[in-house]
Amino acid sequence: MVDAAIIITPPSVAVSAVQPRGAKPKARFSGSNIMLYGTLFVVSVYYLLPLWVMVMTSLKGMPEIRMGNIFAPPVEITFQPWVKAWSEACTGLNCDGLSRGFWNSVWITVPSVIISIIVASVNGYALVNWRFKGSEVFFTILIFGSFIPYQIMLYPIVILLRELGIYGTLYGLILVHTIFGMPILTLLFRNYFSSLPEELFKAARVDGAGFWRIYFQIMVPMSLPIFVVALILQITGIWNDFLFGVVFTKPETYPMTVQLNNIVNSVQGVKEYNVNMAATLLTGLVPLIIYFVSGKLFVRGIAAGAVKG
């Protein structure tokens, strides 16, 4: 995952932010319009090509793959690769495909997403409205932390989890995702909360609301767009995670990405590209669906505050 350090600022522009602002194009069939849509079309081909190849390949049989080209639609559609990828592909002795990994991924993703978002949003809120001595220092370190390559932290984390006695457990993995999601999400929430009018917070304090009441009754209801952005980022990020999944789980609890890697790399005889592509699509299905369904909310969430440095 790319680090999605989106920096969100005032929602005041939210309403207009989804409207195009650029200069108006001229007449419908003008030269510049043809250029515009032509360019967009070519760009779209670049973006869609891999998806097309994945879907088409996953629907072909192996003989057809060897004979035909990868861009051609299947002559004879077969769902066998999907069936195999889902429930039959082998890694070592386990021949139950991705199906097991799917539920493992769900069990890992759901609590990790929820906990990491709660922790990070409370962090952001505390950083904006309840500053304490040194809070900015911690925040700065946190931001620096978001740029540290994970490999560097891997060994210390192994030691940390061992000392806590939660290595190899779901708790351990949730903790890891919470820790590594914290910098970006905290930044996200901090910037969003700081864009909310400070006077609202003051008014609530005069009204006698405390830390948690302000958080739950004032801040959270006003922060839907940023929660959506955080939710989408975390679900895709954690679902797609490979490194932590492979290091901090064991075979029974491998997430889908690890099983995908196992299936793709367990070549037995020839590489079964169709099964690999089906497995790849199956693994990417959850984040893909989320983007296709709520992509607009995501874009809106980012636009809801425009971006600042």
Added chain:
Amino acid sequence: MAGKQTRTGRPTGLRLFRNLNAKVAAVPMVLTTLVVFVGGTLWTVLYSFTNSKLLPRMQFVGLDQYKRLWSNDLWNAAIWNLAFYGVMSLVFTIVMGFVLAVLLDQKIRFEDTFRTIMLYPFALSFIVTGLVWQWILNPEMGIQEVVRRMGFETFTFDPLHNPSTVLYGLLIAGLWQGTGFTMCLMLAGLRGIDEDIWKAARVDGIPKWKTYVYVVIPMMRPVFVTTLVIVAAGIIKLYDLVVAQTSGGPGNASQVPAMYVYRYMFTAQNLGQGFAASTMMLLSVLIVLIPWAYLEFGGKKHG
């Protein structure tokens, strides 16, 4: 709440307990920063001066690991590869992201559709990205073969198996995955610009492209800075994509520092060497971040 009872006098000792809930809520963050980020980093730096092999152990060897690191061709190749990929990726991501955002900002039809098309790769992991592009760029079945079958027998397009082009092959995949997100940020930035600017430019008769170059881009400086930092941070971490697409090959032509770190820590069972390489990566992160932090937070205190 901490401040329940009205206090009289100077509660110097009680100050610690004011806003207790806020402080309790910040405990996870404080622990994460201190224990994981600061502690973990210091630990890594400390052990980079040892000759730890499979397990960390305190046997200091001074700068030996660093000397070996910088005399290692693989490491030098990895640094050079990353620098090349990084510059190309930064330039292309930002230019493409901006141009696409501008295109989408022309009051076009089907904007949502185009936006979704450009953004969906961002939902896919680098592992998937690497695999599918490896497949498309595969000379026996991918683009090369398809073009050849169309009659261009000598057409050659096999970037992944040529040391001098493999980084472009990675770039094609990396840009595919990441530009959509950059486009989103840029689009948000474009739409944050006051519409009156456009009106003023039209009244003044300034051509569209000039308005973008001389007015809009300077106004979007913060967005560019943010994007730059995000992309740069991603580049330094570059790992999964390379592993999935080329495994660092052919030869060492697409090795990157993160791979070197992982390889020496675990495969070579030479933790000291891996930690030394990590420390160098960390240094490069600081080199990227400090100018940014200076730009961002330098001038405005208590603003």
Added chain:
Amino acid sequence: MNSLNQTATQAAAETTAVQTHSIQVKELTLSFGSVSVLKNMNIDVAEGEFIVLLGPSGCGKSTLLNCLAGLLDITDGEIWIKGKNVTWAEPSERGIGMVFQSYALYPQMTVRGNLSFGLKNARMPKDEIEKRIARAAEILQIEALLDRKPAALSGGQRQRVAIGRALVRDVDVFLFDEPLSNLDAKLRSELRVEIKRLHSRLNNTMVYVTHDQIEALTLADRIAVMRGGIIQQLAAPQEIYNRPSNLFVAGFIGSPSMNFLHGATIEGGGAFQFGRTRVNLAGYEGGAVLDRPRAILGLRPEHLHIQDHAEPGLTIPAVVEIDEPMGADSLVWLEAEGGLKMSVRVPVERRMAAGTEVHLKVDIPKASIFDTGTEQRV
């Protein structure tokens, strides 16, 4: 600086001597790191008094209000409200209500929800909440809006709800933080009157922050003029207008601002000399003028009168540049000796042609004299 504060404290002590204190600020200091924002402040506010904190932006007036509300922790000093030391009390425990510039209504709650939020936090019984909301709604005439969300209200309505939120708390002290700044001119003057009416009806203590001197002059029992985290003068509006205690207050209050003539006092304080012009200071209402080599004579536009003949020692020669009719009266801009620009208020029917040479008669009893070095009124 100390003398300044002393003056302020003394003035406060004089006017409030017989009344009970509602708010007392003692030696309040606030600093962020090495930057001190509020310096050694002392204010006593009487029960039922309407105090306006006035000053340019960045002077610390809103900061002071936030300290009173308990939204900022002070560095040193004490705050007492209604005879209780509330220096470290939570905002909600100080017996205050607060109205904000941006209204600060909770967007996701209805008007009713906004009004009841604080009361619910205080675990007040439901029927009591209802009663209070009904009363506040009646006073502010927002009964019809109770079930709307803030987004569906106009600016003026929002501000009423914001006031209502302070009102339902049934507290003795209201704090207003530039409550009218976001409204257009007409609404602003309407609501200004309404706040005044509210004050006379409820008769509770109000501390009101503004940078608008009209609001200050019309609303306040006393005005505290602030600059750089220091109270420059704390006194009744007329006192501030007529006898500004220093150059800053003199220049800040009044529109257009006071004319300042730079010169010297001579003859043991009997006259003021600037350039070749000499003005007798007989009748000046102030302290001992003495001989000061550098002094400033401050004259408000309405304290100068245009006449066509010179009276030595009483008039200043000047040439008319522009006249600005302003409806009720007219403002004449003139140039005096040494290129000094001066403004004079005249009846609107009196038109002055540019270039006319005139003489300005000085109303010395209304004038102010400042020492250039200390900037204090003498």
Added chain:
Amino acid sequence: MKNWKLAAGLLLSVALPSGAYATDLEVTHWWTSGGEAAAVAELAKAFDASGDHWVDGAIAGGGDTARPVMIARITGGDPMGATQFNHGQQALELVQAGLMLDLTDVAVANNWKDVVNPISLLEGCTIDGKVYCAPMNIHSPEWLWINNKIYEDLGIPIPTNWTEFVASAPQVDAAGKIPLALGRQPWQSTLAFNAIAVGVGGLDLWKKVNVDKDMDVAAGPEMLKVFQASADARKLAVKSTVQDWNQATNMVITGDAAGQIMGDWAQGEFAVAGKVAGKDYTCLPGLGLNAYLSTGGDAFYFPKLTDPDKEAAQKRLAALLVSPEVQVAFNLKKGSLPIRGDIDMSAANDCMKKGLEILKSGNVVPAGDQVWSPDVQTQLGDMQSEFWSGDMTPEDAQARYVEILKTGL
């Protein structure tokens, strides 16, 4: 669990706590290719049949991918029941740190000292007089695998050694086939180089460099010849772009490539594809030049667990892995050689028999894994990978080779 009693009888020699059966043991390994998976299935079958339960923890992507995970889990305090490592230095520190189970009692009870052949394999498991691993098989990497059909189609004799193979390459190339299949992972480049070193350079050279660690010889003219031979070999493999070893093997099986330098495990792939040794393909140990093989192998290590039931099961598994039945079943499937000389391998095919013969004659040398640390191995891999994929001169390569070896002295 039909074979419960039978299995129990089999394992009577191990001191067993009574009633501790049916224990789950998670076993991690990186055997995921077709032949390997079939071989693992034999192990699991035998273990399950003995009343316990084999929980398979295969990690795909080869040892370089799997080992970090295994080590992280052992050091992280969440060890598996048993794990594959190569003999030698890979697990040395884990043993020294006291994280591994001492198997000495199992070894003594089952008389491993007398049955394990060559004894160096057991020595690889022995640290300070205690046995810490159960050797599983013997691998020899110095084999050349040749597709017979290509040569039959070309009408030229099937090469009988590396020299002939190189000589025939132009004709193979002209026929549109790739002369040499080579997977592009560092360890495969190293393997090819070492095979050429043993084959072209000979036993003495190998021993002087790798066992005596004589750096003058490593930098000498004889070693340069090996590098020159490797430089010739890399030309034959230019068109081979696959990553995994078994993909390269598959090229030989399907006739896309004429030959591959790969270890004896390649045989498993030929077997899975239904190919017959001697008829469909030819195997040349020591590249057909020197009938010497360097032997390394896989072994199972057993991390220390707190549960005494699990520990007992670990010891049962260790004994089982070395038992004659399992050795036969496993190695026949995997194509590797068994670690005991006292068992009947008459079912072995042509290639395996060649290997067994060499083993019997004692023409073996220790493998790189055993004599060099993983650190050196990794550096060599990186260097060889660059050498085999680029245009580094043999002289440059040799200079760096020596430099790397020196870091391991």
